[in-house]
Amino acid sequence: MEFLPALDLLSTLVFALVGARIAADKGLDYGGIAFIAAVASLSGGTLRNLFLGLTPIWIVDPWIIISVLSAVLITLVFRRVTRIGKTLLVMDTLGLAVATISGSHLAFEENVSWWAAIILGLITAVTGGLLRDVLCQVEPVLLHRETIGTSSLMGAITFVALHQLEVSQTISAIAGAAIVVITRIVSIYFDLHLPKFNKQTNA
């Protein structure tokens, strides 16, 4: 199996699992769960492809659809398993790392500039979760607990920098993905956040 389709398949599966669970917790029915799982897992890659002038991957690759359906099925079968907060977080972080690299990687394949490769990595990784939260009418995690965006950005910058330095694709991808995972784990473990405006001094 090739590099990019494998990455897309993996990130689709984990993002669909996370999306389906969040939709289920919000009380959506099976149809709503499947819809949110699809949006959460497919919209990042779809937007990336539209921006690059390519056909969305789910139009040409049936495995992507099977991946989403599997995630929905898994969610329904294991619906009585609770306390999966940590598992979800691990899967979400994995999806973030994989989607970031897949986005930046495809950007380079289409010969766009390095800054667009960074942004496309970020868009591929964060769009699904953002739309998922907006549609489920919860406060978007991306905008309020920013380790997601920061982690993805750090990983995209790492991958793109190594690529520009002509490091091999495999090493660049592993390093970029590792930086996503490490940034997220460190920021969660030490409860690090980006600063906000200080309302007191602002008044």
Added chain:
Amino acid sequence: MEFLPALDLLSTLVFALVGARIAADKGLDYGGIAFIAAVASLSGGTLRNLFLGLTPIWIVDPWIIISVLSAVLITLVFRRVTRIGKTLLVMDTLGLAVATISGSHLAFEENVSWWAAIILGLITAVTGGLLRDVLCQVEPVLLHRETIGTSSLMGAITFVALHQLEVSQTISAIAGAAIVVITRIVSIYFDLHLPKFNKQTNA
């Protein structure tokens, strides 16, 4: 008049009528009503065309715009007519049937796979209503009363299956549209819903 433009025109008109009414009921002014009517009626077909690499239909076909403007005008002229809940539901169901078939049909014209034809039918039919609800800040009907998604999906599967069996286009389209309407009527009449997670057993 050709097959596909006629379908798009009809679904645009009814989706715009439903959208304009919902926006008016939410207290938006005339500009907001026109905007929601346009988003509700045009976004499904626009997304379908972007995914297929085609120009959005409202860029090339002036009748689509006239159709939206007519719907807004009708809504403003008959603004004192209340108790139109049932009429709205009939129109919404009609739009759903027509948009589903138009989406799947155009997908086949562009030679995409059968699974993409099903998904594109569904996207064409449900996107407008979803964005309408998000912009009007009401709970999306699509995600919480799922007869919309299920009806459209059943119709798209029917149309695509008959098309694959090489049944004539007209018969496939009529059968697919009929399945959308029947599924929706039956599910509303008998108050059928897709199941949700059982919170009790989940606790």
Added chain:
Amino acid sequence: MEFLPALDLLSTLVFALVGARIAADKGLDYGGIAFIAAVASLSGGTLRNLFLGLTPIWIVDPWIIISVLSAVLITLVFRRVTRIGKTLLVMDTLGLAVATISGSHLAFEENVSWWAAIILGLITAVTGGLLRDVLCQVEPVLLHRETIGTSSLMGAITFVALHQLEVSQTISAIAGAAIVVITRIVSIYFDLHLPKFNKQTNA
């Protein structure tokens, strides 16, 4: 510098400044502020380009990215400056005028019809603010205080009409932009709004 890139750069800067400030006021952290600034300033032009079958401008033009980053930096540096409501309004109106003309202008360069040029001017101008409000979970200004949509529409119609009458591009652009600014100032100064449905007579 050419005409269109200069317009896009200017509207990007002011929309990013307005977006960053609104995100900061909503309590988002620095990452969220940057994200909202980017969405507010780039999504209108991006949608315009996708509808016209073109690559989004930020993929090819690094100055657009620098423009967004500058706006975020300015917002963070001057974060203690309060009472900027009027300045924001002036910038937002300027961005609206410039984006409207840039949208309609690019539409003509791509040889689309006059009605599509009007709509694309409107979409370029209002999309960013609409998404900004939806993501910040505030009531969309566009839909509830409609001077934005009306102003942009008036300007787009003016620009397109003069263009069709073969008036020079510079004069058409200045007149169209002026109409956007004047319509907005007049409507705010005299507290003019588009009418809503009269709930009393409707009951």
